[in-house]
Amino acid sequence: MELENIFGKTLLELTEMVVASGLPKFRGRQIAEWMYKKGVRDFSQMKNLPRELRERLANEWVISRPNKVDELNSADGKTSKFLLEFSDGVGVEAVLMRQPYGNSICISSQAGCNMGCAFCASTLHGMVRNLTAGEMLAQTFYINDRLREIGEKVDTIVIMGSGEPLTNYDNVLKYIRLLHEDYCLGMSYRSITLSTSGIVPNIYRLAAEEIPINLSISLHAPENNLRSMLMPINKKYPMDDVVKAGEDYGNATHRRVTYEYILIDGVNDNIKQAQELVELLKGQLASVNLIPINPVAERGWNRPSSERINAFEGYLSRHHITVTVRREMGKDIQAACGQLRNRHLK
Numbered sequence: 001m002e003l004e005n006i007f008g009k010t011l012l013e014l015t016e017m018v019v020a021s022g023l024p025k026f027r028g029r030q031i032a033e034w035m036y037k038k039g040v041r042d043f044s045q046m047k048n049l050p051r052e053l054r055e056r057l058a059n060e061w062v063i064s065r066p067n068k069v070d071e072l073n074s075a076d077g078k079t080s081k082f083l084l085e086f087s088d089g090v091g092v093e094a095v096l097m098r099q100p101y102g103n104s105i106c107i108s109s110q111a112g113c114n115m116g117c118a119f120c121a122s123t124l125h126g127m128v129r130n131l132t133a134g135e136m137l138a139q140t141f142y143i144n145d146r147l148r149e150i151g152e153k154v155d156t157i158v159i160m161g162s163g164e165p166l167t168n169y170d171n172v173l174k175y176i177r178l179l180h181e182d183y184c185l186g187m188s189y190r191s192i193t194l195s196t197s198g199i200v201p202n203i204y205r206l207a208a209e210e211i212p213i214n215l216s217i218s219l220h221a222p223e224n225n226l227r228s229m230l231m232p233i234n235k236k237y238p239m240d241d242v243v244k245a246g247e248d249y250g251n252a253t254h255r256r257v258t259y260e261y262i263l264i265d266g267v268n269d270n271i272k273q274a275q276e277l278v279e280l281l282k283g284q285l286a287s288v289n290l291i292p293i294n295p296v297a298e299r300g301w302n303r304p305s306s307e308r309i310n311a312f313e314g315y316l317s318r319h320h321i322t323v324t325v326r327r328e329m330g331k332d333i334q335a336a337c338g339q340l341r342n343r344h345l346k
């Protein structure tokens with residue numbers, strides 16, 4: 001008989017499971033707290049459960065978390081990338097970035113991705129499968145445990161690794177709610193950011209959930225033809241609809257929406273395009289995060305010069321768009337999502 005993995009179950013689900021096994025309700029919370037708050041993976045360590053019960057649970061359930069199969073650390077010590085493998089052999093990447101404001105981690109929501117963005121390594125082998133809430137939580141716990149060893153913790157989470165989180169909606173929402181629960185990590189919703197390529201119906205759905213997480217939308221171009229070339233999903237959900245959904249999200253949650261914009265030399269970084277971007281976002285509760293691209297040799301794409309980056313940033317800023325330029329982190333360890341996993345797939 002295959003044992004059921006309970007890592008990623010909510011308190012409600014655990015309570016229903018214990019009640020169905022003829023146990024009192026309060027055992028559900030005890031198990032949740034051992035598993036999430038104390039990080040226990042073995043029922044024998046759940047000391048306030050009777051010994052017979054611990055043995056019985058170990059015969060029915062398992063607390064399964066992934067193994068680390070590879071790790072890369074940047075020379076400056078600020079970025080660490082982990083390849084984690086689940087029990088079915090599927091591997092995903094999770095990244096720790098030591099930012100001035102704390103420990104930020106980047107979590108994958110799918111193994112691979114089928115969105116086909118032209119600049120992204122995660123999509124090269126398509127999507128293997130969605131990750132469960134427990135598998136996303138297990139990535140978080142893996143890094144949090146590593147940090148706990150040195151007296152630190154995960155401070156902020158971005159769901160921005162491999163995968164399009166809004167096409168794995170229910171699992172991602174369950175993961176976000178679990179992060180917030182008092183019996184789990186008790187994280188504030190404001191410390192969580194979800195990044196999407198622009199799955200319009202699910203942006204509206206997310207806005208109605210009443211969980212004020214930060215939303216980040218990959219825009220990368222200020223007009224439809226170029227955006228469709230960079231991001232094929234634009235043919236299904238065109239740019240204006242995406243920005244309108246982003247505006248709705250900002251109005252509903254009072255959170256500033258961030259538009260991600262990869263800067264590619266000679267492709268989307270001229271001043272006319274900066275003008276179009278200003279027109280598109282004028283008057284919105286929004287900011288733009290410019291990300292100078294890591295060169296993509298197969299496509300002949302290069303990072304713009306500092307002058308071009310500064311000119312683009314300066315134009316947005318002078319026209320009252322809040323703008324940041326992403327600092328490069330972990331360039332020496334292939335920080336772009338999907339590259340470590342692809343190396344193992346080869």
Ligand code: SF4
Nearest residue numbers: 113115117120123163
């Ligand atoms: S950028 Fe994100 S949505 Fe696009 S292919 Fe990569 S992982 Fe998928």
